Amino acid sequence: KAGVTQTPRYLIKTRGQQVTLSCSPISGHRSVSWYQQTPGQGLQFLFEYFSETQRNKGNFPGRFSGRQFSNSRSEMNVSTLELGDSALYLCASSPRTSGGLHLTDTQYFGPGTRLTVL
Amino acid sequence: QQQVKQSPQSLIVQKGGISIINCAYENTAFDYFPWYQQFPGKGPALLIAIRPDVSEKKEGRFTISFNKSAKQFSLHIMDSQPGDSATYFCAAWDSNYQLIWGAGTKLIIKP
Numbered sequence: 022k023a024g025v026t027q028t029p030r031y032l033i034k035t036r037g038q039q040v041t042l043s044c045s046p047i048s049g050h051r052s053v054s055w056y057q058q059t060p061g062q063g064l065q066f067l068f069e070y071f072s073e074t075q076r077n078k079g080n081f082p083g084r085f086s087g088r089q090f091s092n093s094r095s096e097m098n099v100s101t102l103e104l105g106d107s108a109l110y111l112c113a114s115s116p117r118t119s120g121g122l123h124l125t126d127t128q129y130f131g132p133g134t135r136l137t138v139l
Numbered sequence: 140q141q142q143v144k145q146s147p148q149s150l151i152v153q154k155g156g157i158s159i160i161n162c163a164y165e166n167t168a169f170d171y172f173p174w175y176q177q178f179p180g181k182g183p184a185l186l187i188a189i190r191p192d193v194s195e196k197k198e199g200r201f202t203i204s205f206n207k208s209a210k211q212f213s214l215h216i217m218d219s220q221p222g223d224s225a226t227y228f229c230a231a232w233d234s235n236y237q238l239i240w241g242a243g244t245k246l247i248i249k250p
Contacts, residue, residue, distance in 0.1 A: 025182070064183070064228065064240040077236055111182050124171045124232050125190075130182025 022047055025114050025131035033137045039100040042134045046093050046114030052076075053095040054128060055087060058109040067110075070095055071117070102138045109133040143231050145241025153249050158216040160227050160244045165210070168234035174203065174214050175228045177243075183228060187214070219248045 026045045034040050046053050055067040066079040070089035087097040093114075099106055113128035144163045152158045162172075170191040175183035189196045189203040189212065196203045200219075205212040216223055229241040 063242045066237045066239075079237060113182070124169050124236070125188070127185045128238075130184065132180060132182050 022049075025112055025129055027110075027112050027131040027134050029134060030132065031135045031137075033139060034102050035139050036102055036104060038102050039098060040102060040136060041096055041098045042110055042112075042136070044095045044097075044112030044114075044131060046095070046112075047116070047129055050114035050116050050129070051093050052115040052117050052126070053089055053093065054113045054115070055095070055097050056111040056113065057081075058111055058133070059107075064111070067097065099136075104138050107136060107138045109135050143229060143239050143241040145229055145244060147244060148242065149245045149247070151247045151249060152219045154219060154221060156219050156248075158214075158219045158223065158246055158248070160214045160229070160246070161211065162213065162229035162231075162241050163209075163211045164231045164239075166233075167231045169232040170207075171232060172203070172205070172212050173230050173238075174201075175230065177226045177228065186227070216246075219246075221248045221250050224248045 028043045052071045054069040056064045058064045068087050069077040073089045084100045089095045111130050111133045113130045115126040115128050117126050142165050146161050173188035174186045176186040177183040187198050187201050187203055189205050191205050191207050194205050200217045202215045224247050226243045226245050228243050230238045233239050
C-alpha cells in the first residue's frame, strides 16, 4: 500500500497570503489528523477529520482550517499567513473504521509540507 | 494544560551502547503512551507503545518502562546502532483526545 502523501513538499509564501496543503491518506483510512511541527514548539495537534467531519480541534486560531472529502483526502488552509506559521505541517492517517481516532490507533504520518513564510 | 517533559534534548551514544530517553507527564486522561521515531525528511513513525497495566514492554532492542506513581516513562535502546540515529518523541493523550508530544530527543549513534 502506498503511504500517506502530502503535496506540495515545499512552499514559500509571503505574509498575508493564504495557503492550501493537501493530504492523501493510506487507502482505506478514514481518519486524518494534521499537526504543526516547529523547532520551538515541537508537534502540536491542529485537527482531526473522520468521514468528512471535524472530530477534534487543537488550540490554533481560526486562520487554520481544514476539510475532508468523500474519498478521505484532506486539505488544510491557512489564511493571512504570519511569519510564525513557518513550520513543517504533517498529516497522519489512521485505519479506524468508525467513531474517529481512538487512543490505541496507530497514526501513519506523511513526510510533511515545509512551509516558509517570508 | 497537559505537558510532557522529555529529556535529554540530544544524546550521543557509542555503537553498542544503551540509549535512554526519559519522559514525565503531569496528568493524563488515558493510560496509553506511544513513542515515535522520526528520520530527517520523514514524518514520525510509531516505534512502540505501552499501556500501564504492565510496567515494561520490550520489542527487539527497544524497551519502554513505566512508573505510574512517578508519572514517568522511558525508552531504552539496547545495543544502539548507527541506524537508530533519529529524533525520538514520547507522547501522552489528554482529556480532549489530543496527543500531547514531548519536545523530542535527537539521538546520534557514533560508529
